[in-house]
Each structure stands twice: as C-alpha cells, then as structure tokens.
Amino acid sequence: xxxxxxxxxxxxxxxxxxxxxxxxxxxxxxxxxxxxxxxxxxxxxxxxxxxxxxxxxxxxxxxxxxxxxxxxxxxxxxxxxxxxxxxxxxxxxxxxxxxxxxxxxxxxxxxxxxxxxxxxxxxxxxxxxxxxxxxxxxxxxxxxxxxxxxxxxxxxxxxxxxxxxxxxxxxxxxxxxxxxxxxxxxxxxxxxxxxxxxxxxxxxxxxxxxxxxxxxxxxxxxxxxxxxxxxxxxxxxxxxxxxxxxxx
Numbered sequence: 614x615x616x617x618x619x620x621x622x623x624x625x626x627x628x629x630x631x632x633x634x635x636x637x638x639x640x641x642x643x644x645x646x647x648x649x650x651x652x653x654x655x656x657x658x659x660x661x662x663x664x665x666x667x668x669x670x671x672x673x674x675x676x677x678x679x680x681x682x683x684x685x686x687x688x689x690x691x692x693x694x695x696x697x698x699x700x701x702x703x704x705x706x707x708x709x710x711x712x713x714x715x716x717x718x719x720x721x722x723x724x725x726x727x728x729x730x731x732x733x734x735x736x737x738x739x740x741x742x743x744x745x746x747x748x749x750x751x752x753x754x755x756x757x758x759x760x761x762x763x764x765x766x767x768x769x770x771x772x773x774x775x776x777x778x779x780x781x782x783x784x785x786x787x788x789x790x791x792x793x794x795x796x797x798x799x800x801x802x803x804x805x806x807x808x809x810x811x812x813x814x815x816x817x818x819x820x821x822x823x824x825x826x827x828x829x830x831x832x833x834x835x836x837x838x839x840x841x842x843x844x845x846x847x848x849x850x851x852x853x854x855x856x857x858x859x860x861x
C-alpha cells in the first residue's frame with residue numbers, strides 16, 4: 614500500500630517544492646494540500662493521511678495549534694517544515710518525527726522521508742518491538758546543528774559546534790564563538806533545551822560551557838572547581854553542578 618501524504622503550507626512555492634520532491638517516490642501518494650491551519654484542522658481527520666509535511670507558521674492557526682486542536686484524533690506521522698531552528702525542541706515535544714529547515718535541502722528532505730517511511734511501514738505491519746522504539750529514540754536525539762539568534766539588529770545563524778560558552782548578562786545572554794561575541798535576549802534555560810547535554814553542560818546557574826573547550830580543572834575551596842578553557846577563559850563550577858560533569 615502506498616503512503617498517503619498531505620502537504621500543509623501557506624506558501625504555494627513551498628508546497629510545489631515538497632510535491633516535486635515526493636513525486637519521484639513510487640511509495641508516496643499525495644492526497645491533498647492545505648494552505649492554512651484552519652484547512653489542515655478539517656483535512657487531517659477527514660483524509661486520515663499516513664504522513665503530513667506541516668509548516669509551523671501559517672495564517673489562522675500554527676502547526677502546533679492545529680495539533681493541539683486535534684489532540685483526540687489519531688495522528689499521522691508529522692514532519693514539520695520551518696524557517697527557524699528555535700521550533701525544533703517544540704516539534705519533538707508534540708511527537709513530530711522530524712523537522713526540516715527552509716529553504717529545503719534535497720538530501721536532508723529524503724533522509725527525513727526515508728525515516729518516515731520506515732516508521733509508517735513498521736506501524737502498518739503492526740511491529741511494536743524494539744526496532745520501532747530504537748527508530749524513534751534515534752530521531753529524537755538529533756539536536757539542531759545551529760542556533761538562530763537575534764543580535765545587533767540582525768538574525769544570525771550560528772553553528773553550535775563553534776560556541777565556546779554561554780553566560781547570562783542581565784536580561785541578555787552573551788554567546789562566545791571563537792573571536793566573536795553576541796548578545797541576544799533569551800534565557801539560559803531556553804537555550805539549554807536546544808543543546809545536546811553530551812556537548813554542553815551547566816557549570817553555574819548562569820554559565821553553559823562546550824565540553825570540547827575545557828582544558829583543565831582545579832579544585833577550589835568549599836568543593837568548587839576552576840574550569841579553564843582552551844582559549845584561557847576561566848569559570849568557577851559550583852559544587853551544585855559537579856554532577857553534570859560526572860554524567861558526561
């Protein structure tokens with residue numbers, strides 16, 4: 614049986630691109646398109662698709678609002694499409710299989726599609742064993758590879774691997790990446806949720822550090838530790854956060 618697929622996006626060109634990418638796959642049957650959240654809220658329970666490519670930001674209702682409205686409906690596999698990395702964590706919180714950034718990258722698109730097909734075929738076969746669970750866990754452990762931040766009146770796309778440390782600075786966060794420093798209006802808790810805990814750890818209530826940048830540690834009084842980064846930057850890791858380092 615072919616995989617019944619619905620495309621939801623308020624931009625016609627975006628829908629056409631998704632349709633074009635899907636059209637070469639003989640396992641996919643495109644059963645319709647929606648141009649806004651209100652249409653999506655009607656079409657999903659009516660058409661009962663297996664797979665939905667879902668824009669996050671749309672007129673009427675956002676993708677998240679549609680899913681909330683349909684919480685009592687048996688949901689298809691969802692792949693969110695968004696222009697912003699900031700929605701990745703929220704997408705996984707509502708059990709989306711994956712998310713794609715605009716403009717769509719062909720290779721990344723087909724990678725997400727193949728994951729969706731594997732999951733849907735397992736579900737149709739009634740396979741509830743560990744293979745299905747492993748597939749879901751592998752997908753949800755994919756953290757974004759870049760941050761989208763607003764700093765100095767600009768939107769900046771910052772590769773996460775380039776970040777050395779992040780520190781609270783009043784109502785702002787200071788993000789250090791090599792020789793560049795950025796101030797952005799966001800909380801440390803918000804940005805911590807977007808980062809892989811195996812790469813970034815909280816060493817203080819106001820500091821996150823890239824583990825790969827740590828060069829040395831020295832004991833201080835009262836159980837604290839001095840953290841020295843490879844660029845010479847020094848921080849104090851309070852004893853309340855020592856367990857974060859032990860878990861890595």
